[in-house]
Amino acid sequence: MTNLDEVRRSALPLAGPGDLTPLLERVGEARFVLIGEATHGTHEFYAWRAELTRRLITEKGFGFVAVEGDWPDCERVDRAVTTGADPYEALYSFERWPTFMWANEEVVAFCRRLRDWNAGRPPGERCGFHGLDVYSLWDSLRAIRRYAAAHLPERMGTVMEALYCFESYGHDPQQYGLATRLVPDTCEDEVVRLLSELGGDAFGVRQNAEVVAGAERYYRAMVRGGPDSWNIRDVHMADTLDRLAGHHQAKGVVWAHNTHVGDARATDMAAAGMTNLGQLVRERHREDAVLVGFGTHRGTVVAAGRWGDRHHVMRVPPARPASLEAFLHEALPGQDALFLVPPPGLRAGWYDEPMGHRAIGVVYHPERERWGNYVPTVVGRRYDAFLWLDETRAVHPLHGEPWGDVEPETYPTAM
Known part of the structure; x- marks a missing residue:
């Protein structure tokens, strides 16, 4: 045969x-x-x-x-x-x-x-x-800020420390990754505190904190090249899947x-x-x-x-x-x-x-x-x-793509 x-x-x-x-x-x-x-x-x-x-x-x-x-x-x-x-x-x-x-x-x-x-x-x-x-660093940070303002005012200090840290690099996460390649300062400590303080709260806000942590690691790894950024992303997806199942x-x-x-x-x-x-x-x-x-x-x-x-x-x-x-x-x-x-x-x-x-x-x-x-x-x-x-046949999009600077979703692999 x-x-x-x-x-x-x-x-x-x-x-x-x-x-x-x-x-x-x-x-x-x-x-x-x-x-x-x-x-x-x-x-x-x-x-x-x-x-x-x-x-x-x-x-x-x-x-x-x-x-x-x-x-x-x-x-x-x-x-x-x-x-x-x-x-x-x-x-x-x-x-x-x-x-x-x-x-x-x-x-x-x-x-x-x-x-x-x-x-x-x-x-x-x-x-x-x-x-x-793992890409929604800014959207997830803003969602955490809104939640903390309404439900966790005692933790707003930790949330704002993380927000201010990333803002100091501008609103482009790629620039954050590039900057941390040149100097040792990062927002990793602020993100660790954020995860620690929000770990026992509502599922959605905890997941947004996990996204921020994953994105911080991803963008630092991305500028170095190699497989690390891909692996960070897929491990994040696997961890998220397990959390959703639970x-x-x-x-x-x-x-x-x-x-x-x-x-x-x-x-x-x-x-x-x-x-x-x-x-x-x-x-x-x-x-x-x-x-x-x-x-x-x-x-x-x-x-x-x-x-x-x-x-x-x-x-x-x-x-x-x-x-x-x-x-x-x-x-x-x-x-x-x-x-x-x-x-x-x-x-x-x-x-x-x-x-x-x-x-x-x-x-x-x-x-x-x-x-x-x-x-x-x-x-x-x-x-x-x-x-x-x-x-x-091609899929049927709802609208055209926006112009201007956008936070990359599947950069640099496009997958």
């Missing part, structure tokens, strides 16, 4: 929501399902991820969704979906570039369905929507890029000294974690040509030869498919063969496909399931 025949025999149909049933059976009683995306701007990735999540919530009892987004922004969405408000305004208010990752019609549709699901359930059983990421006392779904969801040990990331969220969740929770990846051969995507530029729809060219995407397209031209690892009742050697696997970030240059955008991957070790969508 050729490898192409193995692909055809191991491929399960993927045409409608009912075709996800084998994947739900694979999930079983797992506590965490991490669902990826090969780009941040593809309609089908968002739509299938939303449908899988809907079934996990309604059929498997999952109690929260945690996304590769900022905590304060996502808390506005959480309030909307758990109180009955329209989540459109909360999503439209996302301002940090690239807004199209979450301020898009696909996420609005999912969140409205989540709101409707929650409306029929008591408050303690409603499904939450939260951000895992807070909700529930199972959780994660939405993030394949580069965060797929196990780093099955790629060249491990050799570069990098870990990621998928690896950490597997190490911490073993059989309680299911990792789901996505891929496409060609189509369109929303992205930008440079960091901070306005997004637009770009053509995704056919995958380069010898890649995972080219291989699956050759085996299943024009077809979509679901793959489980290992395939039920079959042996499929192609799962264990290293191949380049396309990864498109918010910054994308289609003309550079020959040299970049591919991560060496053993797909059967990187994921527990893989959704293959042969041709895909």
Whole structure:
């Protein structure tokens, strides 16, 4: 049997929501399902991820969704979906570039369905929507200040010390990182005191303090280069996921890029000294974690040509030869498919063969496909399931990108 025949025999149909049933059976009683995306701007990735999540919530009892987004922004969405408000305004208010990752019609549709699901359930059983990421240093500091002013006036001194420390470097966290590279003074002590004093308070304010601490470490590491800033970010996301599971006392779904969801040990990331969220969740929770990846051969995507530029729809060219995407397209031209690892009742050697696997970030240059955008991957070790969508379309953003200086969300990796 050729490898192409193995692909055809191991491929399960993927045409409608009912075709996800084998994947739900694979999930079983797992506590965490991490669902990826090969780009941040593809309609089908968002739509299938939303449908899988809907079934996990309604059929498997999952109690929260945690996304590769900022905590304060996502808390506005959480309030909307758990109180009955329209989540459109909360999503439209996302301002940090690239807004199209979450301020898009696909996420609005999912969140409205989540709101409707929650409306029929008591408050303690409603499904939450939260951000895992580390970038919202200033928004989290301001949220802490507002909370302390209203509820913890005795701790305002500690809060303001941290705020004043960061303000002394301006409002650009990259400048903070650059400055601390040149001189030994940092805001680390102020952040440690902030964490210590807020550690026993309401979950949201504690999490904002964790974001400030993570961001302070991240921006100091970022200017040094190397894998440390990536690792700080993904460890923060894994820690946040664990805190959310404890807070909700529930199972959780994660939405993030394949580069965060797929196990780093099955790629060249491990050799570069990098870990990621998928690896950490597997190490911490073993059989309680299911990792789901996505891929496409060609189509369109929303992205930008440079960091901070306005997004637009770009053509995704056919995958380069010898890649995972080219291989699956050759085996299943024009077809979509679901793959489980290992395939039920079959042996499929192609799962264990290293191949380049396309990864498109918010910054994308289609003309550079020959040299970049591919991560060496053993797909059967990187994921527990893989959704293959042969041709895909761009996501539908709610609005254009703001101009001016913005705090980077996924700089410098764009993933």
